[in-house]
Amino acid sequence: MNEFDFTIIGAGVSGLFTAIEIIKEKPGAKILIIEKGPSLDNRTESDVYNGFGGLGISEGKYNFSVDFGGDLVDKIGLQNTTYYLSKVEEYLNEFNGKDSLDYQSHYFQAPDESKIRFIDNKVKHLGRKLSKEVIKSIFNYLVENNTQVINSVNILGIEKKNSKFLIKIEGVENLIISRNLIIATGINSDFVTNLSDKFQLTKEKSRVDFGLRMEMPSNQLNQVLGDDLEVKMFYKDLYTYCMNKSGNIIPKKMLGFSLADGQNHREGKLSDNLNFCLFKPYYFEDESRLMNYLNNMMEEINKGNDELIGQKLSNFDPYFKKKNTINKSMNYRESDLYIYLPEDLLDDTKEFLHELDVLLDNGIEGNSILYGIDIKFHSPKIKTDSTFQSSVEGLYFVGDCSGVSYSLSHAAASGIYLGRHIVE
Template sequence: MYDVAIIGAGVSGIFMAYKLTLEHPEYNIIMIDKGKQLSERTCKAESKSSCKCEVCDQYIGFGGLGKSEGKFNYTNDFGGSLGRKIGNQKAEALMSEVDDVICSFGGNETELYHTHSPNLQQRAEIHGLKVLTTSVRHLGTALSTAVFQKLYNYLSKRIDMWFETDVSSINKDGSFVLETNHGTVITEKVVISTGNSGGQWMYKHCEKLGLKPGPSRIDLGLRVEMRGNQLDQILKEAFETKLHIAGEGYEGTTYCMNPNGRIIRKYQHGLVMPDGQNKREEKTPGSNLNFTLFVPSFFDTKKEADQFAEKVIGGINQKRARIVVQRVQDLKNGRPTNDSVIAQNTIQPSLEAEGGSLVDEVPQKFVRALLEFLDALQNLLGEPIDDDTVVYGMDAKFYEPKIRTNEQFETEVPGLYLIGDCSGETHSLSQAAASGLCAAESI
């Protein structure tokens, strides 16, 4: 008999297990994950089609997406609605606790930096932009992996951990009974922390327990690559900047700004998208700067949201990993950019993509949002956006729809908790980890 069973060994589950073992070492806890332990997560396939994993360990296994770039943004301005759920002050305190844990396991090898700039905020507001601020602990892949390996070593001595384990059923008859391919688990409380990758599995089991998801959201955005010194006027006040614009029928927010970074292919949900990679991941820093302007869309169901992404991005991909790139001046003038023009462009794309016309392949809302944002941005900068800036179609952020939980992340089924991205409340590593700490306090 276990006191707590945590299904999913991602960031939220790990931080929850850490807090429970630290404050209640007498608890009998098991962590179950369909992926592998961290040291065995070695897949380097560039695409889903070339991946030979039965369960791809790039995304699934101990550490979840925490073993990627390990970027922890400590803020209520973006990255989820944790502050609205539990109160901004408590959310900030929990994220501070997250950082303390990270540092205690070696994360303090990289410094915490801040993006707050009152002067920039005031100037941006004049031009219709809002500056979102954060404190950042950006570990990078190597340090993030080392930190989570130390957390694994700590937990492995204190709790049971079953990897490469499928949970086939969750039933409640007083206690919870979990049937798995490695045996039956009986537990007083169940915590689901399977993240976005375990969404379909989670909804199936929640529905059997009488819980149904609400509306769903998806963010799509055009990724921009500009000359490296284009944003010097604002980046001299902060290492990176997150800007928000609200226009007619849309809101847009910049995400994943990478000075001297490059653009790589991202593979998610069977789609291929342009994604930014930070200069810390590169042996030789690039000469360009990149970011995505994400615009959210809302649907009654997750299925409808996923179908929208498939229609737009899948249409661009054409079942051959195709990504479209276009000069911003051509985008403004409504003319396509061919490959010969790209070859002579002063701003050379860091990702090999196919020249084309985004107006013909992307819903008008996203093009209009980007062009209006760039107009506001050049007014803030006091200089024109370079005509040779290039734009890629199309990036996406996927979200899980919310199943109702209370302020402690407990569902309407007593003893069943949903944390991290499973809760529909967190969309960042820091808020996911904080939700795990919050639920641990309740338990």
């Protein structure tokens, strides 16, 4: 069978949730999912960010806030965004995700003079083990409902003829024919760039978020956390991300770079520390300039052997005084961060920590560690209509590759939204 109603390129959460919703809205629809990476069963630790399930099996952390994680509110409105985020949670529970670590980070009432903004956020944190079980359950549902999945293949060419898309994939002699083509490749920017160039689609600037991951005593933020496990803070265009109380910092590989990532306490051994990342967005005129900048920066940081840099907070900024010893959770090369990282990121980080220090009765521990660097990648935003359809009829871009979402929850929500509207 080589002719399909819907072909989805990319088996990350946006593609999978699109397929789920198409099945629910139009039972019997012929769906094909094409994934460049390995199947779920064949994914290894080195494939954490590549293969069936995509980033959905990394830490599996879904934030159900309309205030961050993407621009869905601008795209589909506040009411729709709220509704479709709730559907993501519903489907995660339906596909064996009920045993996740669920919590609410409540709004902290900061003094009026504080420049830090705190927001409410509901979190569903699956972790890697449960994420794989959820993705496996989704896979079984898809194949039981007329969906064909092809893994570990490259797409050799895409054409459009007589209102249908003709797709040539590696190892398959006959062309794939599809009435609708949904691109859900996440941050696979090369593929999206080449396709958008071929069909002369309009793109905006390329975005990447650089961040420092901070490790401090586990009780450091109790004053703003209360009984919660996480608090969301914003300062200027900085935002906190992936806070893990009693968790550890671990290395991760992404796009060939070695980065500093956070792990929740259920995934590894309990620690006496808390970690979170503080991100700042940056924009480049095109993808080639972005990658040139990244390659140069990461070559100096990783030194060709996956090294990571870090700096004690008291060395980074003498304003902060040492009080207690902190047991680091990951090795790093003690470095002057200003040698390697953007100056405005570091200056704004200092300002944020000063503001936070004022809010805390006991201040911030100078033995806290700043690790460099974590990176959140974004695809260039493709111009699409309110249903994620591009200027080419039947060609859709959804999830992170659309540039509209940059989180698991918003990517999945955009997929559900598209799946419901594409069958109308």
